[in-house]
Amino acid sequence: MPVVDFFYDVVSPYSYLAATQVARIEAKAEVHWRPFWLAGVMQATGNQPPFLVPARAQYMQRDLQRLAAFYGVQLVMPATFPFETLTAMRCLLTLPAALLPASSLALFEAVWVEGRDVADRQVLKDLFGAEVLDQAAASAGKLALKENSDEAVMRGAFGAPSFFLGDELYFGCDRLFLLEHDLAAARGAS
Template sequence: MRIEFFFDFGSPASYLAWTQLAKLEAAGEVALRPFLLGGVFKATGNNSPVTVPAKGKWMTEDLHRWADAYGVPLKFPRSFPLNTIAPMRGAAALEGDARFPTYVQAVYEAMFGRGEDISDPETLRAALKGAGLDAKAILGSMTEEPVKAKLKATTEEAIARGAFGAPTFFVADQMHFGNDRIDWVIRAAKPA
């Protein structure tokens, strides 16, 4: 079955879930769908853990435990959270394109693998060039109106379907929230 995986580059839990993409792809066809977490929070009420300092502290520890268990790096940019709208527009521009997986990998590895500030155009450009992508063309797409509209539409679709945070997964109409629900997503996509 098809697995829809709504993500934002600014979400460390989405990054962790993305590092488990192969596991998800073994259970079903995964559609990575870029959406704006800020837009979701604006529509549904901001339930970001950072709004409750004690929860934010625990969540940081928890995310590092998951990264250690997965055996993947997790490094936060010095300034966090940061504005991810430009790289998210790049994701919307490339969604469905053959370069899309490479783009997502390049941005996530810069953001949470190395803790780089991808809101800085030069940092983003370097990350894309390092992955062999045409950085100039991709950065250019980020200001195109149809691309902006597409990202907004995907965000609105996710909100209408019940999303309130990231990552959000859908298997048909069943919604799962969080990196810590990957096993539920897999069970839903491929019942035992």
């Protein structure tokens, strides 16, 4: 099976939508879930979030609701947006790799379905337990998140979600159809 790297941050609603659809990719590739820190990736690349432009912020709300309806999933904007995710993403990276997909989906749903504030340590403690929260503050969790973010930037990422198939970047939940198409073409050619 080809390998697809899926870089995401829970602050990104388009990453949430992508995460709800990634099973379509998992049928055709081995997907590695790679938490990263979007704010750092944007800073490193000089990119800016679309919602800084008022007309884009307004459109983004409609676009997200239409995509969510199309995919058949819920999407509720949290009371605070954007929000800090450094500790939340470090928590994910203290877990065994096998738990990453389900735990990441649970974190996405805590924000984008239940409207919980994952910048709040108590919420993270409820979600992950005290031990994981303590480990996230240790240097290994910090380093793992920095390494994922640096690798994504080095490979050409500038936002989230970012999927890589080898050297090829697919940016946005709206490029999953091209990734699927290319995976099918690669299978047909082999």
